[in-house]
Amino acid sequence: MSDVRCPVTDAVAVTAEAVVVDIEGTTSATSFVVDTLYPYSRARFGAWIDGHSEHPDTRRALAQVRELIGEPAADTARVVTALGTWLDADEKVTPLKTLQGLIWEAGFAVGELTSHLYPDVVPALRSWHDAGRRLYVFSSGSVAAQRAWFAHTPAGDLLGLFSGHFDTETAGPKRQPPSYAAITAATGVAPERTVFLSDLVDELDAARAAGWSTVGVRRPGEPNHDRGVGDHPAVSGFDQVRILPPA
Incomplete structure (x- = not known):
């Protein structure tokens, strides 16, 4: 059954020092991966x-x-x-x-592959990075795949924007709170100063259980769009997310 209790809003403001992003369905089209x-x-x-x-x-x-x-x-x-x-x-x-x-x-x-990113992603990542936010990736894809993905985008090499990468081997399963606690331990950023952006409600629930802030990304046409993101704040793109500096 779909869970669409939290509608997509015009903007979500989150106070955070660290921003952790999923890839498939969040920064990039699932169809490209599949x-x-x-x-x-x-x-x-x-x-x-x-x-x-x-x-x-x-x-x-x-x-x-x-x-x-x-x-x-x-x-x-x-x-x-x-x-x-x-x-x-x-x-x-x-x-x-x-x-x-x-x-x-x-x-x-070797140039046989170039990654896909939604148009709103690169400006947002650059803006958050330039404002002093620390950016990380947590994806089921391996760290090697993540690094290759962001090094070969249509906008060029974006690896310099990120402070680290985590996968199911280095952090753990994405639907379990201890995985997010492991990332907290690795980054040294307090959980209440960390926000996770994902299209999957189970991942968002796990991150919140570990003390993180969360934002659900509901992009039209993505497989998880109609399922919704439960009661997590929801947006349809990164341009609707404001990352505010901690006090």
């Missing part, structure tokens, strides 16, 4: 595994896949099958995200 990035990684899983089996991140991801499927001796073909099954179900499985991130990072580096 229709462009997913097929790109799917077509390259086997070749990447065979060509980079000694890479520490690849080796760790392969061990995690084999552990999750309960097959310590699984070969490349079996691993690729498992990855494809998780991808079909859009499962946020850490080794899947790790391997996707490595493949995408390589694709961005």
